[in-house]
Amino acid sequence: MTYKEKYNHWLESNYFDEETKRELRQLKDEKEIEDRFYTDLKFGTAGLRGKIGAGTNRMNKYTVALATEGLAQTIVNRGQGAMDRGVAIAYDVRKYSDNFAEIAARVLAANGIKAYLFDDIRTTPVLGYTVRKLKTISGVVVTASHNPKDYNGYKVYWEDGSQILDDIASEILDEISKIKDFDEINIMDLDEALDKGLITYIGKEIDDDYHQKRLDMAINDDIDKDIKIVYTPLNGTGNKPVRRILKDRGFTNVIVVPEQENPDFNFTTVGYPNPEDPRAFEYAIELGKKEDADILIATDPDCDRIAMMVKDNKGEFIFLNGNQTAALFVNYILSSRYKNGTLPKNAAIVKSIVTGDLGTAIANKYGVKMFETLTGFKHICSKANEWDITKEHTFIFGYEESIGYTYGTLVRDKDAIISTMLIAEMAAYYKKYGKTLLQVLENLYEEFGYYREHLISIVLEGVEGSKRIGRMMDELRANPIESFDNIKLSKTIDYLLEETGNPKSNVLKYFLEDGSWYVVRPSGTEPKIKLYVYTKDKNKEEAERKINLIVDTVEEKLYSIK
Numbered sequence: 141m142t143y144k145e146k147y148n149h150w151l152e153s154n155y156f157d158e159e160t161k162r163e164l165r166q167l168k169d170e171k172e173i174e175d176r177f178y179t180d181l182k183f184g185t186a187g188l189r190g191k192i193g194a195g196t197n198r199m200n201k202y203t204v205a206l207a208t209e210g211l212a213q214t215i216v217n218r219g220q221g222a223m224d225r226g227v228a229i230a231y232d233v234r235k236y237s238d239n240f241a242e243i244a245a246r247v248l249a250a251n252g253i254k255a256y257l258f259d260d261i262r263t264t265p266v267l268g269y270t271v272r273k274l275k276t277i278s279g280v281v282v283t284a285s286h287n288p289k290d291y292n293g294y295k296v297y298w299e300d301g302s303q304i305l306d307d308i309a310s311e312i313l314d315e316i317s318k319i320k321d322f323d324e325i326n327i328m329d330l331d332e333a334l335d336k337g338l339i340t341y342i343g344k345e346i347d348d349d350y351h352q353k354r355l356d357m358a359i360n361d362d363i364d365k366d367i368k369i370v371y372t373p374l375n376g377t378g379n380k381p382v383r384r385i386l387k388d389r390g391f392t393n394v395i396v397v398p399e400q401e402n403p404d405f406n407f408t409t410v411g412y413p414n415p416e417d418p419r420a421f422e423y424a425i426e427l428g429k430k431e432d433a434d435i436l437i438a439t440d441p442d443c444d445r446i447a448m449m450v451k452d453n454k455g456e457f458i459f460l461n462g463n464q465t466a467a468l469f470v471n472y473i474l475s476s477r478y479k480n481g482t483l484p485k486n487a488a489i490v491k492s493i494v495t496g497d498l499g500t501a502i503a504n505k506y507g508v509k510m511f512e513t514l515t516g517f518k519h520i521c522s523k524a525n526e527w528d529i530t531k532e533h534t535f536i537f538g539y540e541e542s543i544g545y546t547y548g549t550l551v552r553d554k555d556a557i558i559s560t561m562l563i564a565e566m567a568a569y570y571k572k573y574g575k576t577l578l579q580v581l582e583n584l585y586e587e588f589g590y591y592r593e594h595l596i597s598i599v600l601e602g603v604e605g606s607k608r609i610g611r612m613m614d615e616l617r618a619n620p621i622e623s624f625d626n627i628k629l630s631k632t633i634d635y636l637l638e639e640t641g642n643p644k645s646n647v648l649k650y651f652l653e654d655g656s657w658y659v660v661r662p663s664g665t666e667p668k669i670k671l672y673v674y675t676k677d678k679n680k681e682e683a684e685r686k687i688n689l690i691v692d693t694v695e696e697k698l699y700s701i702k
């Protein structure tokens with residue numbers, strides 16, 4: 141069907157409700173109609189993610205039901221045992237998140253699959269934990285993470301508690317493709333599903349259990365608990381669990397940004413609720429200055445991403461990017477556990493191929509092996525799942541530059557709650573010895589060299605945007621940049637065309653002869669192309685010169701491709 145045929149079908153079929161049809165009838169812009177129907181929402185880096193609205197390429201109750209029907213059939217294919225194990229479902233603060241979660245539960249129920257539905261908003265990491273705890277076959281979180289307010293999404297987990305990889309995603313897609321029309325999807329009444337025990341609400345016991353297990357993961361207690369922390373959940377799900385863990389770890393000087401404490405699906409005071417962008421800290425900085433805080437911490441709406449700002453000796457708050465925070469984590473975790481004698485011999489750390497190398501240098505110092513995977517925590521944590529079976533390594537820490545970290549294997553996804561606990565602990569530990577995290581980072585640069593990194597995202601929306609991203613990738617593949625001043629390109633890895641030991645992925649990685657490297661790839665969660673640039677030098681100024689040179693050159697090339 142063409143996009144126009146699909147559009148007309150939605151207008152004519154009795155299956156879609158009046159509100160949906162009204163929304164569609166009001167569309168005047170042909171491009172908008174095309175964008176809503178030219179394709180179906182696809183499973184990307186983190187499941188389905190798209191703008192909320194009517195259409196096959198949008199997040200709405202119909203596309204959520206369709207994805208769930210595909211998931212349901214995938215579970216039914218595994219037999220009654222899998223159906224009885226069921227699916228845990230959580231949702232964040234976004235518009236329709238609760239509604240979509242309930243629809244998912246009712247579609248599963250209609251297929252005879254048990255659904256454990258959270259009774260209120262929850263973080264993404266708690267869902268990953270729940271899958272393992274309740275031994276469900278699968279899990280779903282309705283969330284668009286840190287995307288702007290007009291988005292929603294659907295993250296899918298499998299029995300090991302990680303997000304699904306391509307094998308399960310393509311099984312689900314296969315099942316979806318067998319569904320000819322939306323009216324084939326069964327959906328049970330909520331009351332009936334509750335009566336039949338096919339939907340059960342879950343909540344507090346899981347929270348309490350996970351909370352205690354996280355607390356047990358503290359590394360040091362010889363710390364300055366008076367450290368002053370300003371925290372913002374950015375109107376998302378983090379407020380309750382983050383406050384609770386900080387309080388029970390003994391941090392009493394914790395102040396929450398009042399305007400951003402409670403759920404607000406419009407993210408009125410922040411706009412783009414992504415702590416990766418320092419602008420998300422605007423309110424936290426203001427409060428931090430007033431209160432003379434030591435550090436500021438922000439978590440994204442589904443509380444799996446986390447970033448911090450640290451006060452320097454002039455009283456200004458300095459933003460740390462994901463690579464810098466990760467280096468501090470790796471250094472703190474490994475040095476402390478080395479000292480405590482709790483670092484296993486086969487300890488290993490995992491990062492993504494677009495994440496910088498300072499963590500690797502630190503890991504080497506402690507004899508800890510570093511593994512690299514494709515972007516996305518589903519890949520990072522697949523190593524932990526693999527090692528459960530092979531026992532080859534002990535997964536200590538996983539991280540990626542896009543401010544995602546997980547410590548230990550309690551949850552097989554990034555976890556901003558355990559990360560908050562450890563950031564607070566780490567800052568409090570160094571504070572006791574008279575150092576800020578900025579000074580610790582500077583010491584790492586002095587020891588290992590000046591690592592510099594820069595990330596650029598170019599937003600290109602809609603059909604035209606995605607075609608242009610395609611042209612950018614094509615052009616870089618065909619005509620790579622051969623040199624940057626006198627620094628020559630030494631090696632290229634094309635993850636789409638070459639055998640790398642990873643699943644095939646549209647990623648280009650370029651290594652320069654001085655050790656610098658950069659990656660270009662389309663985002664799997666947002667309509668963006670991403671450029672990641674890394675360099676290192678013994679000399680700080682030289683590192684800065686090189687990073688600017690590479691960023692400017694590649695950026696200019698990307699923009700020149702129309």
Ligand SMILES: O=P([O-])(O)O[C@H]1O[C@H](COP(=O)(O)O)[C@@H](O)[C@H](O)[C@H]1O
Binds near residue numbers: 186285540542
């Ligand atoms: O959005 P989140 O926080 O769920 O995070 C998701 O998307 C990020 C960005 O992916 P991409 O570069 O493909 O957009 C990934 O790094 C992350 O592992 C994944 O869980």
Ligand SMILES: [Mg+2]
Binds near residue numbers: 284285
């Ligand atoms: Mg998130």
